[in-house]
Amino acid sequence: MITVVSLKDALLESAREVFETMVFTALEPVGEGTTDPGASPGVADAAHDLDKPETCLLGSITFKGQLEGCLGVCCGEPCARTIASNMLGLVSDELGENDVGDAMGEIANMVMGAIKARIQDQVGTIEVSIPSVVQGRQLRNSLGEGADLVKVRVSVEEQYQLEFSLLYREGNRT
Amino acid sequence: MGKSLMIVDDSATMRKIIMRTVRMSGLEFERTEEAGSGVEALEKLKAGAVDVILCDINMPEMNGTELVKQARQMPSCAGTKIVMVSTESAQDLINQVLADGADGYITKPFTPEKFQEKLTPLLN
Numbered sequence: 001m002i003t004v005v006s007l008k009d010a011l012l013e014s015a016r017e018v019f020e021t022m023v024f025t026a027l028e029p030v031g032e033g034t035t036d037p038g039a040s041p042g043v044a045d046a047a048h049d050l051d052k053p054e055t056c057l058l059g060s061i062t063f064k065g066q067l068e069g070c071l072g073v074c075c076g077e078p079c080a081r082t083i084a085s086n087m088l089g090l091v092s093d094e095l096g097e098n099d100v101g102d103a104m105g106e107i108a109n110m111v112m113g114a115i116k117a118r119i120q121d122q123v124g125t126i127e128v129s130i131p132s133v134v135q136g137r138q139l140r141n142s143l144g145e146g147a148d149l150v151k152v153r154v155s156v157e158e159q160y161q162l163e164f165s166l167l168y169r170e171g172n173r174t
Numbered sequence: 175m176g177k178s179l180m181i182v183d184d185s186a187t188m189r190k191i192i193m194r195t196v197r198m199s200g201l202e203f204e205r206t207e208e209a210g211s212g213v214e215a216l217e218k219l220k221a222g223a224v225d226v227i228l229c230d231i232n233m234p235e236m237n238g239t240e241l242v243k244q245a246r247q248m249p250s251c252a253g254t255k256i257v258m259v260s261t262e263s264a265q266d267l268i269n270q271v272l273a274d275g276a277d278g279y280i281t282k283p284f285t286p287e288k289f290q291e292k293l294t295p296l297l298n
Contacts, residue, residue: 021283022191088187089194102187110282113261117281125264130184130232 002067002122007115008150011071011166014114015154018107023086027154030161050076050153050161059104059133061112065126069147069168071115073108079160080104105131111164146170176204177297182215182241183208183230183259192228192259198286201293212236216244223250226293228280231260231271239271246275255296259284 012029019027050056057080059073075083077100081092084103088095109131116126147169156162179196181189189208196203207224209215213236215227227245231238238258245251257278258271268279278292 018283021285084187087191096186099187099190102185106185106188106191110261113263113282116261117263120264128232128261130234 002119004148004150006122007119007166007168008152010115010118011111011150011164012152012154014111014118015152015164017114018110019156022110023083023107025086025157027156027162028158030153030155050074050163056136057101057104057133058136059101059106059108059131061105061108061131062129063112063116063126064171066123066171067119067126067168068171069166071108071112072165072167073104073111073162074165075104075156075160075162079156079162082157082160083107101133105133108133115166176202177226178205178224179203179207180215180218180224180227181206181208181229182210182212182227182233182238184210184233184235185230186210188230195284195286195289196228196293199289199293200286201290201297212238212241212244215241216248219245219248219251219254223248223254225254226296227254227256228259229256229276231258231262231267239274242271242275255293257292257296 016027019025055076056074057077060070062070080100080103081095084095084100085092087103088099112128116128120126147167150166152164154162181192183189183192193206207218209218211233229238229241238260242256245254245256255277256275257280258276259280259282261282263281272279277296280288280292
């Protein structure tokens with residue numbers, strides 16, 4: 001059985017790998033809802049952004065198998081634009097209409113793929129869906145009893161906050 | 175004569191990212207084209223083969239493994255090198271797609287160095 005702690009570690013390591021390789025930036029974990037007055041104003045503002053669902057983009061991807069659930073990646077639009085710019089090597093004004101949403105979907109896809117690689121020895125084969133992106137924030141629990149939620153909030157380029165949510169339960173129930 | 179490349183991925187953004195990474199790797203292609211699905215890729219291959227295909231696996235309409243199987247049945251693609259680019263890292267799947275006719279496998283996330291390492295031997 002996989003533990004919340006090991007999934008949280010796998011999630012953070014996977015997110016760091018994807019961001020360092022594809023977004024060319026490092027991630028630093030922060031406490032949920034961090035609005036520490038000592039923190040830089042940008043980070044505090046970004047945490048506020050995450051609390052306003054109407055300005056957030058949520059990339060999500062579902063998975064099924066011995067472990068089933070959904071991974072969500074959520075941040076404010078300025079953060080999402082920065083991620084897309086870095087991934088594509090373009091300045092913000094050059095981004096295409098779908099680039100920002102697609103980039104969030106690809107982040108969800110790659111982080112889930114990296115998590116899968118880290119836990120497949122423990123949980124066996126996991127089948128992953130195609131990612132989707134919506135405007136909003138809440139990843140609601142539709143898995144019922146026995147579901148757990150792992151959340152990791154990180155700072156991006158010391159300016160923004162981004163939150164990963166992994167909602168899961170042991171799958172293949174009869 | 176310069177080499178040609180086709181990138182097959184259902185995400186237009188990922189196609190741009192792969193193209194950028196190929197450029198960063200230092201590999202040069204005289205002609206590049208893109209396809210958003212396995213079906214579109216096959217249509218383009220019927221019109222003219224390419225030297226290298228970089229292909230996603232999880233795509234709607236026709237996935238990458240099916241594209242490999244069908245491309246391998248096309249005489250014009252006999253010399254085409256097909257490299258899968260995917261988040262899927264299960265060894266069984268990698269072995270299967272290589273057995274189906276793919277020439278290489280790159281897992282996402284990837285680096286320019288990884289593209290150079292995997293593609294250079296196939297281009298020579």
